[in-house]
Amino acid sequence: MKKITLAIFFMVISWPLSVAGLSSPFGDNGMDFFDLLNVILDEILVPLGTVVVVMAIIYSGFLYVTAQGNDEQLKKAHQAIAWTAVGTVILLGATVLSHIIENTMELITDE
DSSP states (O other), X not given: OHHHHHHHHXXXXXXXXXXXXXXXXXXXXXXXXXXXXXXXXXXXXXXXXXXXXXXXXHHHHHHHHHHTTXXXXXXXXHHHHHHHHHHHHHHHHHHHHHHHHHHHHHHHHTO
């Protein structure tokens, strides 16, 4: 919980700095917070998440095949595929939400 609070704190304090035109804590390379967020999401989390989702789907399929009619094993396989779907929605939702917020902020600040 402390890590999430700290991340939110840094997001909140870095946005006014970029809007007000103050010096960026990311250096003079032209990168702002939204660029950093896009790099993290698009270059790291989405490819890594895609691999994890594919592996989870394969694992869920393996659970279905090895269940052989056992109701408890089938229930476990159903839960695995359901949580894989939830994780996929969260991953894609974070990416979409990030791009929506970035585009909105660009329209507001007229960059």
